Amino acid sequence: MRLLVAALLGSLVGMERERLLWAAGIRTHMLVSVGACLTMIVSAYGFQNSIQQPHTVLDPARMAAQVVSGIGFLGAGSILLRGNSVRGMTTAASIWSVAGLGLAAGGGLYFAASVCTGIILVILAGMKPLEEAYRARIQSCTFRMRSERGAVPFDQLKKVLRVRGGQVKRIEVQSVEDDLDDTTILLVRVSQADIRAGAARLKEMPGVQNVKVSKKGSRKL
Structure with missing residues (x-):
């Protein structure tokens, strides 16, 4: 259930990027979200037997924490320098945000993940006209x-x-x-x-x- 929820939420964000024909589209966002979700599940439940052993101390959050920093290479791959302008920063941020959605879904925080998906979609699609209107003045x-x-x-x-x-x-x-x-x-x-x-x-x-x-x-x- 958590993996499916992560795939669904990632696809919603990916469809918005796919609509604008960016390289990181539906499949990329879904894979990032599902992969982050699986990492969170393994981090939370994959070491239960080891923790129960005497004189064993593990920090299950460390594995999930590496997703936040490790996802950066995908974001960097979506950033392009064309002349004097930099393109792809928003897509890189959406990839990083989708990784957070996957972690939340993997931790069972469905409500938080759903609300965050809605906020991300509003930022990507709803704020674009306002941003373009502001840019027209500067x-x-x-x-x-x-x-x-x-x-x-x-x-x-x-x-x-x-x-x-x-x-x-x-x-x-x-x-x-x-x-x-x-x-x-x-x-x-x-x-x-x-x-x-x-x-x-x-x-x-x-x-x-x-x-x-x-x-x-x-x-x-």
């Missing part, structure tokens, strides 16, 4: 503007873009012709609405020929 972006020389003075850029000094990370100006400049402006912690409005205001300035914007989120899980 994007970084790069403005690339071609303009006539001196058309946009440095001291006017922050006023035109309506940003604070801490949001401007870098401004670079490169002369491309005798009377034209290419200006690159890197901004951080700006929303999509601010980016669109800033680009529109730059394009309306006299002497500005074109403005290009490239956006990037602050991080990826």
